[in-house]
Amino acid sequence: MAHRIAVIAGDGIGTEVMPEGLRALDAAAKRFDIDLEFTTFEFGNCDYYLEHGKMMPDDWFEQLKDFDALFYGAVGWPDKVPDHISLWGSLLQFRRQFDQYINLRPCKLMPGIKSPLAGREPGDIDFFVVRENTEGEYSSIGGKMFEGTEREIVVQETVMSRTGVDRVLKYAFDLAQTRPRKKLTSATKSNGISITMPYWDERVLEMAKQYPDISVDKFHIDILTANFVLHPDWFDVVVGSNLFGDILSDLGPACTGTIGIAPSANINPEGKFPSLFEPVHGSAPDIAGKGIANPIGQIWSGAMMLEHLGYKEASDAMVAAIEEVLAEGNQSVLTGDIGGKGTTKTLGEAIADTIAK
Numbered sequence: 001m002a003h004r005i006a007v008i009a010g011d012g013i014g015t016e017v018m019p020e021g022l023r024a025l026d027a028a029a030k031r032f033d034i035d036l037e038f039t040t041f042e043f044g045n046c047d048y049y050l051e052h053g054k055m056m057p058d059d060w061f062e063q064l065k066d067f068d069a070l071f072y073g074a075v076g077w078p079d080k081v082p083d084h085i086s087l088w089g090s091l092l093q094f095r096r097q098f099d100q101y102i103n104l105r106p107c108k109l110m111p112g113i114k115s116p117l118a119g120r121e122p123g124d125i126d127f128f129v130v131r132e133n134t135e136g137e138y139s140s141i142g143g144k145m146f147e148g149t150e151r152e153i154v155v156q157e158t159v160m161s162r163t164g165v166d167r168v169l170k171y172a173f174d175l176a177q178t179r180p181r182k183k184l185t186s187a188t189k190s191n192g193i194s195i196t197m198p199y200w201d202e203r204v205l206e207m208a209k210q211y212p213d214i215s216v217d218k219f220h221i222d223i224l225t226a227n228f229v230l231h232p233d234w235f236d237v238v239v240g241s242n243l244f245g246d247i248l249s250d251l252g253p254a255c256t257g258t259i260g261i262a263p264s265a266n267i268n269p270e271g272k273f274p275s276l277f278e279p280v281h282g283s284a285p286d287i288a289g290k291g292i293a294n295p296i297g298q299i300w301s302g303a304m305m306l307e308h309l310g311y312k313e314a315s316d317a318m319v320a321a322i323e324e325v326l327a328e329g330n331q332s333v334l335t336g337d338i339g340g341k342g343t344t345k346t347l348g349e350a351i352a353d354t355i356a357k
């Protein structure tokens with residue numbers, strides 16, 4: 001049976017790295033005999049907005065809900081459309097309406113990539129950040145009173161539901177169980193945020209009872225960010241609320257070098273709705289149109305998509321191909337952000353060729 005993938009390239013370099021993501025997926029599909037069927041959508045970008053006054057058609061949900069996955073490039077072109085409109089009109093709609101309550105980001109130092117952390121080698125940094133993606137601190141409960149006066153007040157409530165907390169914890173524990181180190185770290189701040197964060201800690205303890213083979217620790221978010229930088233080798237699976245996870249999921253990949261290679265997944269684990277796979281980076285207007293964007297973030301996101309669809313071996317082969325091409329370090333193949341003189345296409349083709357081997 002074919003897996004139906006909706007392809008939305010978006011803006012800027014999203015349209016340049018997407019073809020390389022598809023090239024790599026085609027190579028993997030061929031080698032591992034996987035039936036992938038791609039359908040391209042022309043909405044979810046700023047030109048669509050300029051033409052239609054919205055980022056997506058009103059029936060986007062109906063059009064996309066039966067796909068097995070969404071493969072996204074990057075959205076945003078601030079000179080044409082303000083970022084909050086382009087982002088809220090597309091990506092954030094998917095995350096919410098498709099209940100993609102897991103945001104997953106691997107943080108892995110790859111061969112040939114220089115970590116901004118001194119003295120770190122591939123193998124030293126290899127962990128996942130699991131972020132709660134639908135509730136927590138990013139709630140719409142709150143308001144303003146006495147606006148524009150001396151008594152002006154603003155309130156925005158953190159919302160943690162037992163269902164919401166437990167399901168992200170379960171996902172993180174399950175993930176830790178698939179990893180050799182079987183270690184889970186929880187991000188908290190129960191010393192300062194004295195109601196919701198102790199609750200989060202309580203649910204972690206409760207969930208841990210079902211996973212006796214996982215070793216669990218926790219850090220307050222302030223020292224945790226410091227430890228990402230000082231001791232990235234301590235971590236295996238790190239789970240956090242929406243806000244803490246947001247911060248950690250940018251800091252983690254930053255510790256592993258260029259933003260051009262970092263992938264991410266927004267997952268609805270039950271498969272009730274499609275999950276979304278996209279590079280961490282944005283549309284990079286400063287280099288768009290030059291054909292020099294690093295396609296690895298897009299390709300690695302494709303690997304995460306294959307794993308989600310049940311093809312772990314094919315996914316591993318894609319990541320191995322990325323590592324092999326990086327380790328070879330061929331200047332005429334690699335893009336400028338990782339010290340080469342090549343293009344989006346030379347790097348994309350080299351990886352696809354390696355997958356095909």
Ligand code: NAI
Pocket residue numbers: 013017073074075076077078083087091259260261278279280281282283284285286287292293294295297337
């Ligand atoms: P950005 O990630 O687009 O660019 C930041 C810097 O990294 C730029 O100097 C860019 O040239 C470089 N860079 C990014 N990806 C690269 C790649 N693949 N290869 C080589 N260099 C790369 O972030 P920025 O500039 O803050 O945002 C630009 C637009 O992208 C905005 O409209 C923003 O809202 C949007 N954005 C969208 C995201 C998404 O679709 N998930 C995520 C982040 C930003």
Ligand code: MG
Pocket residue numbers: 246247250
């Ligand atoms: Mg972020």
